[in-house]
Amino acid sequence: MARTAGSHSDITGPRVRAAAMRLFAQGGYAAVSMRAIAAEVGVQVGALYNYTPDKQSLLFDLLQSHMSEVMDAFDDDTAASPSDRLHHFVQFHIAFHTERRDAVVISSMELRNLEPENFVRIEALRRAYEDRLEAILRAGVAQGDFDLSDTKISTLAIIAMLTGVNTWFRDNGRLSLEEVTARYWDMVARSVGINAQV
Amino acid sequence: MARTAGSHSDITGPRVRAAAMRLFAQGGYAAVSMRAIAAEVGVQVGALYNYTPDKQSLLFDLLQSHMSEVMDAFDDDTAASPSDRLHHFVQFHIAFHTERRDAVVISSMELRNLEPENFVRIEALRRAYEDRLEAILRAGVAQGDFDLSDTKISTLAIIAMLTGVNTWFRDNGRLSLEEVTARYWDMVARSVGINAQV
DNA sequence: GTCTATACCGTGATAGAC
DNA sequence: GTCTATCACGGTATAGAC
Numbered sequence: 535m536a537r538t539a540g541s542h543s544d545i546t547g548p549r550v551r552a553a554a555m556r557l558f559a560q561g562g563y564a565a566v567s568m569r570a571i572a573a574e575v576g577v578q579v580g581a582l583y584n585y586t587p588d589k590q591s592l593l594f595d596l597l598q599s600h601m602s603e604v605m606d607a608f609d610d611d612t613a614a615s616p617s618d619r620l621h622h623f624v625q626f627h628i629a630f631h632t633e634r635r636d637a638v639v640i641s642s643m644e645l646r647n648l649e650p651e652n653f654v655r656i657e658a659l660r661r662a663y664e665d666r667l668e669a670i671l672r673a674g675v676a677q678g679d680f681d682l683s684d685t686k687i688s689t690l691a692i693i694a695m696l697t698g699v700n701t702w703f704r705d706n707g708r709l710s711l712e713e714v715t716a717r718y719w720d721m722v723a724r725s726v727g728i729n730a731q732v
Numbered sequence: 733m734a735r736t737a738g739s740h741s742d743i744t745g746p747r748v749r750a751a752a753m754r755l756f757a758q759g760g761y762a763a764v765s766m767r768a769i770a771a772e773v774g775v776q777v778g779a780l781y782n783y784t785p786d787k788q789s790l791l792f793d794l795l796q797s798h799m800s801e802v803m804d805a806f807d808d809d810t811a812a813s814p815s816d817r818l819h820h821f822v823q824f825h826i827a828f829h830t831e832r833r834d835a836v837v838i839s840s841m842e843l844r845n846l847e848p849e850n851f852v853r854i855e856a857l858r859r860a861y862e863d864r865l866e867a868i869l870r871a872g873v874a875q876g877d878f879d880l881s882d883t884k885i886s887t888l889a890i891i892a893m894l895t896g897v898n899t900w901f902r903d904n905g906r907l908s909l910e911e912v913t914a915r916y917w918d919m920v921a922r923s924v925g926i927n928a929q930v
Numbered sequence: 931g932t933c934t935a936t937a938c939c940g941t942g943a944t945a946g947a948c
Numbered sequence: 949g950t951c952t953a954t955c956a957c958g959g960t961a962t963a964g965a966c
């Protein structure tokens with residue numbers, strides 16, 4: 535089927551989302567205008583509305599895609615030892631999130647700009663991810679491999695600690711991502727009562 | 733000296749900052765209008781400009797006050813043992829920050845809305861606070877009390893972990909702040925190689 | 931110090947030509 | 949599918965009366 539001249543739906547759509555992601559992360563949702571997004575893409579404002587019904591949907595789609603990708607990408611081998619599963623989580627979380635800085639910024643900063651019903655859906659996805667870490671901690675406690683008094687608190691503390699890498703890590707910094715990951719694994723392992731070798 | 737009728741400078745000024753703090757934390761700097769702040773205070777928009785030259789200064793003042801208060805409030809007894817100093821830091825950080833939720837939200841979310849020169853000044857204050865924790869960790873390593881391989885990374889990881897308490901702790905929740913603090917102290921102590929008693 | 935009124939501009943979103 | 953033009957609204961900030 536011949537393509538209509540000037541039809542770029544399959545190219546422009548992704549470019550609109552990419553531009554919105556970059557700009558929202560940089561300046562914040564409220565501070566970024568549809569005109570600015572259009573300029574970044576290289577089209578006029580009106581054209582954006584072929585790809586999103588409104589600005590809010592653009593934000594929601596970005597957040598939903600990100601959270602879904604996290605859930606899909608994390609493969610937890612429940613047959614492995616709790617310690618190995620936790621190690622894998624630490625490596626996965628750092629690697630995945632440091633490669634998606636913009637999405638992570640938006641996910642932590644722009645939740646308050648979601649309309650209530652959208653907020654609820656994103657929150658559910660975030661909790662589901664937390665639950666996967668907590669399941670690992672529970673297993674470790676049940677098997678006597680971990681020593682910690684509250685799996686929920688440890689879950690939240692570990693995720694906060696690991697996500698914090700994004701706020702300072704730079705590719706050309708003093709330490710490689712592998713080295714950083716090793717240090718964090720050491721701290722996480724100790725905090726749950728494993729004595730990791732580094 | 734008699735007060736001019738209608739003069740409320742000393743009352744209205746703090747109220748303006750309090751309203752801005754609350755609203756910025758709730759909706760984000762860019763999303764909050766001067767009209768909204770005025771309405772919260774109970775004055776008209778024009779009156780706000782008796783207390784701030786512009787919206788940006790309002791944000792900067794809030795951030796600067798908060799960071800200065802943190803620095804002033806943290807009393808580190810360098811004569812004490814590294815372990816005790818670290819314990820004190822953990823207790824202080826959690827207590828201080830959970831009591832200033834709005835300021836903490838703004839401090840982490842609105843840095844990007846500061847004009848460059850303002851940003852630099854706030855960043856310097858933030859780093860100075862980090863340095864105080866790092867000094868404790870260095871002392872602990874030097875004295876052989878702590879076992880960790882990178883004081884900078886441990887500093888950042890600990891602060892991220894502790895500040896994360898703010899995102900979920902509620903006064904009427906399952907655990908008291910004292911219990912939460914004890915759990916975090918346990919994790920922090922272990923992560924730096926102390927085996928804390930809980 | 932506060933008010934009312936207003937200047938001036940940028941915003942999200944839409945209509946209709948091509 | 950994209951563009952141009954436009955609408956209605958709300959934004960920051962200021963001027964001048966009281």
